[in-house]
Amino acid sequence: MTGARRVWLYAVSRRVPFAVLAMAACAIGLRIALLRHWDDYGALQLPLIFEAAAAVSVVAAVPGPFGEPERVAGHWLPLLRLGVTVALTAAAVGLLAAAGIGGHLAGGTLAVLRNVAGITGLGLLCAAAAGGGLSWAAPAGYLVAAVYALYTQWHPPALTTPWLWPARPSHDLGGAVCAGLVFTCGIAVLTVRGARDRPGDPAES
Amino acid sequence: MNVEITGLTRRFGSVAAVAGVDLRAGPGVFGLLGPNGAGKTSLLRMMATAMRPSSGSLRLLGRDPGGYGPRREIRRRLGYLPQSPGYYPGFTVAEYVEYFALLKEVPPGRIRAAVTTAIEAVELGDQKKARLRTLSGGMLRRAGIAQAIVNEPELLLLDEPTAGLDPQQRVAFRALLRNLGQRATVVVSTHLVEDVTAACAQVAVMDRGRIVFRGTPDGLAASGGGQHAGDTPIERGYSAVLAKARS
Numbered sequence: 206m207t208g209a210r211r212v213w214l215y216a217v218s219r220r221v222p223f224a225v226l227a228m229a230a231c232a233i234g235l236r237i238a239l240l241r242h243w244d245d246y247g248a249l250q251l252p253l254i255f256e257a258a259a260a261v262s263v264v265a266a267v268p269g270p271f272g273e274p275e276r277v278a279g280h281w282l283p284l285l286r287l288g289v290t291v292a293l294t295a296a297a298v299g300l301l302a303a304a305g306i307g308g309h310l311a312g313g314t315l316a317v318l319r320n321v322a323g324i325t326g327l328g329l330l331c332a333a334a335a336g337g338g339l340s341w342a343a344p345a346g347y348l349v350a351a352v353y354a355l356y357t358q359w360h361p362p363a364l365t366t367p368w369l370w371p372a373r374p375s376h377d378l379g380g381a382v383c384a385g386l387v388f389t390c391g392i393a394v395l396t397v398r399g400a401r402d403r404p405g406d407p408a409e410s
Numbered sequence: 411m412n413v414e415i416t417g418l419t420r421r422f423g424s425v426a427a428v429a430g431v432d433l434r435a436g437p438g439v440f441g442l443l444g445p446n447g448a449g450k451t452s453l454l455r456m457m458a459t460a461m462r463p464s465s466g467s468l469r470l471l472g473r474d475p476g477g478y479g480p481r482r483e484i485r486r487r488l489g490y491l492p493q494s495p496g497y498y499p500g501f502t503v504a505e506y507v508e509y510f511a512l513l514k515e516v517p518p519g520r521i522r523a524a525v526t527t528a529i530e531a532v533e534l535g536d537q538k539k540a541r542l543r544t545l546s547g548g549m550l551r552r553a554g555i556a557q558a559i560v561n562e563p564e565l566l567l568l569d570e571p572t573a574g575l576d577p578q579q580r581v582a583f584r585a586l587l588r589n590l591g592q593r594a595t596v597v598v599s600t601h602l603v604e605d606v607t608a609a610c611a612q613v614a615v616m617d618r619g620r621i622v623f624r625g626t627p628d629g630l631a632a633s634g635g636g637q638h639a640g641d642t643p644i645e646r647g648y649s650a651v652l653a654k655a656r657s
Contacts, residue, residue, distance in 0.1 A: 218500075
């Protein structure tokens with residue numbers, strides 16, 4: 206009971222319920238988009254936009270309002286960050302994958318998992334380096350690069366690096382490893398250090 | 411001794427915010443005075459385990475906060491209110507204080523009583539269910555103090571705790587400080603010398619990262635003589651100590 210209350214108060218202070226609503230909106234948007242008929246070009250790029258938006262919803266729930274008093278209040282905070290962020294990422298993947306059921310979701314659930322996890326990892330690293338308020342910057346920048354990489358699939362020379370995983374097939378091992386690595390690094394850094402309150406602030410010790 | 415500091419230094423680039431501070435403090439209220447930029451906040455942040463020292467030795471509650479295990483134990487028994495704490499506006503006062511009680515591992519059976527005691531100690535009992543967004547600056551400050559004391563800390567660190575409090579609240583707060591100081595080490599950083607006179611048994615004056623005076627408030631007042639700026643003896647003593655340190 207105490208543990209559940211701790212998680213709930215942590216989640217509320219991070220506006221997690223709003224993050225879940227935003228993810229649900231992304232899933233609904235994707236579902237509506239999938240009702241239409243898209244060419245290959247749009248069919249690949251549209252899900253990526255919703256996946257990036259869902260990832261931004263996850264990282265937007267990372268920074269906290271309490272600052273140093275919370276950071277020096279016992280040992281629970283890293284565990285709360287880890288648990289809530291992993292749960293939110295799983296929720297984002299689940300909602301988007303559910304939105305794709307019965308529709309033509311390019312790359313399928315595997316691509317959703319890879320893209321959301323990888324872009325979330327970028328956002329977490331950005332939050333740790335530049336501050337929670339700028340956590341959207343890396344996912345937004347990466348989205349532009351990934352959309353361009355998809356564009357080059359039809360307009361050679363194609364960008365084929367596995368670090369631009371959305372442009373790789375969903376079963377591609379290199380892309381999956383890169384996305385997984387970025388997510389693992391992001392979640393590890395977030396768990397240990399947390400998001401900076403402001404870009405100039407020293408990180409947590 | 412709950413606080414044992416030897417040669418503590420903290421550098422930000424080429425600037426030494428804290429430059430070789432030695433300090434020991436046991437139970438009681440300890441005042442930290444100094445002008446802006448003297449290093450009070452940096453010293454308090456290191457004592458709160460929020461920032462690592464560049465060099466020197468720091469022992470809190472008999473432990474070295476450099477190690478994970480000792481730091482965890484120190485944090486469980488620590489209360490900290492920085493100069494500008496953050497608040498989640500949607501929390502009620504009770505939820506805010508309860509959240510910190512849960513983080514600080516207050517035993518589950520004692521959380522409700524601890525939250526009530528802390529809120530009543532800062533005279534916010536009537537606003538227990540009020541959202542933080544509806545509180546005045548002074549009330550928010552008191553809510554911040556409540557979160558700092560909810561775990562009955564053995565080491566309480568308060569940075570400008572009376573900023574924003576009205577005169578009546580400040581008088582009540584000084585009484586609370588004296589009460590807390592009977593069983594804990596309370597370190598209060600402040601610009602307000604009257605807080606030190608009323609509540610502190612010991613005082614240190616910091617300037618340019620160093621401690622330039624250490625003694626009792628009466629001792630600080632006696633340092634003043636008649637020719638230094640200030641309306642009260644302790645203000646004149648404070649001015650005299652700073653002038654001597656800078657000469």
